[in-house]
């Protein structure tokens with residue numbers, strides 16, 4: 132382990148042959164051996180980059196080794212782009228893409244991804260939480276998902292939430308909503324503490340934090356670090372956090388620091404010894420300077436001129452080499468023989484603890500009920516969404532109803548009837564798709580984060596989303612259908628009314644399925660809007676109203692068979708017109724049969740029930756694809772070493 136032990140610089144010299152910190156870790160004090168929670172050795176991470184059509188391999192982490200003991204907090208410090216987040220991700224098992232090599236052990240064993248996820252926690256830099264839930268609700272839902280029902284009763288979960296609220300000093304904000312850019316909520320520091328609290332609920336053995344102080348003033352930053360330290364000490368857990376140039380007070384709160392430059396370790400050891408270490412290799416931190424600022428300046432490449440760049444590169448290389456020399460000396464016993472690395476020695480003492488932890492997931496039903504409750508709370512509180520989803524169908528119903536007011540039974544009404552039926556179909560597409568996709572994409576980001584800590588199953592998430600979005604679509608659009616039916620006076624017949632309504636419902640349900648496909652497969656909302664508009668517009672164009680399928684070229688005529696809108700429009704049009712007869716409004720007396728009209732529009736390829744069947748088949752395919760895409764895209768392919 133390339134780490135300075137607590138005593139190695141006591142005489143101010145570097146490189147004295149001492150018992151290696153690999154073999155015994157007594158940083159807890161004389162006689163106190165602390166459990167090594169995580170150790171990592173020779174971590175290398177490379178990515179392939181392309182520039183000017185040339186492919187090159189970029190090394191982002193270069194032979195990084197270290198370990199963390201229970202009760203410690205370690206700061207990962209370096210200039211921007213030094214590789215801090217990459218190292219944190221590699222250690223927490225969240226690296227995607229590239230080549231990762233080396234060896235990471237959790238409590239002495241190779242990591243079992245599932246147990247590791249459950250026993251550790253990761254606080255992301257962006258605090259992704261539901262803005263409309265209060266602090267207490269956010270923590271309560273996290274507790275319901277992440278604490279096993281078998282081990283915690285509802286009361287014990289509530290007590291655990293209260294304990295975390297107390298621990299993180301969040302009592303005053305308990306009932307305040309999290310908030311976002313649109314709605315004022317808790318302060319930045321409180322938000323960060325809620326984020327940390329959600330992760331602490333499970334009593335993780337190891338906490339990873341990515342820049343927990345970014346965006347906070349120095350008081351809030353100090354409070355966050357102090358709290359993490361207090362918890363680590365009290366609960367004998369460990370924490371590793373990336374942090375940008377902490378002030379001197381915050382810097383001194385850390386037990387150890389890892390200083391990274393260009394992916395290489397420049398120093399890893401006790402914070403208290405960092406100044407003397409740098410002093411011993413010729414870089415004495417000025418008395419009144421903040422040590423973290425001084426170290427980061429030393430480690431940063433200076434791009435202001437060629438000369439300054441060359442000079443800073445030389446300095447950084449020197450710092451890296453000096454630390455390699457020093458750490459290799461620490462690897463030797465006093466007799467000059469290499470000591471057995473701590474990384475390997477801990478394995479024998481801790482066996483396979485990390486892999487032995489058996490977790491019983493909460494039941495599917497329990498997850499589903501909790502997710503459903505959270506979804507409906509969010510929807511109910513989203514005043515903009517609920518108002519617009521309620522008012523839009525009513526406004527459209529009045530407009531369409533009065534535009535086609537009181538349809539007659541003459542031949543002029545043929546076009547109008549087809550128009551009304553078509554608009555009924557359209558109302559079950561865009562007005563449902565667009566607002567729901569915006570909600571779903573926002574929600575999915577949080578779900579993916581929750582998934583990374585194995586909070587619940589994707590299947591429960593998906594079914595709870597279906598159970599939220601489908602009823603909303605149906606309930607909100609029902610007044611539209613009823614209003615348009617009666618105001619425009621579509622053919623008055625109870626049988627027709629009660630056949631048309633379920634067909635309309637089916638189209639709404641299919642639209643929600645299509646929405647899941649887009650939401651699960653594309654992250655960018657702008658891209659979704661562009662592509663989905665193109666897809667839905669094409670579906671509307673191929674509905675049979677604008678182009679007669681007898682005249683559509685063979686190359687495109689097949690589109691109707693995979694077009695749900697064709698089926699719903701055809702079913703609704705047949706339902707309305709197949710038994711009607713239209714009187715000619717002018718000229719010689721004549722009658723036009725609805726059947727003939729439908730035939731002239733090629734809308735009678737299937738009968739109503741076949742149309743409904745095909746519509747439902749489209750829906751089933753959409754929902755299955757949506758689920759598979761959600762699983763595939765929502766489960767990042769993390770690299771484990």
Ligand SMILES: Nc1ncnc2c1ncn2[C@@H]1O[C@H](COP(=O)(O)OP(=O)(O)OP(=O)(O)O)[C@@H](O)[C@H]1O
Pocket residue numbers: 178180189191209210211212213214215216217218228229373
């Ligand atoms: N997948 C990747 N492909 C290409 N470059 C990458 C990739 N991942 C990381 N990098 C590069 O590796 C370097 C280290 O990135 P990282 O995010 O770890 O830095 P950091 O120290 O956390 O920086 P900051 O403090 O600015 O967040 C950066 O130059 C980044 O651009």
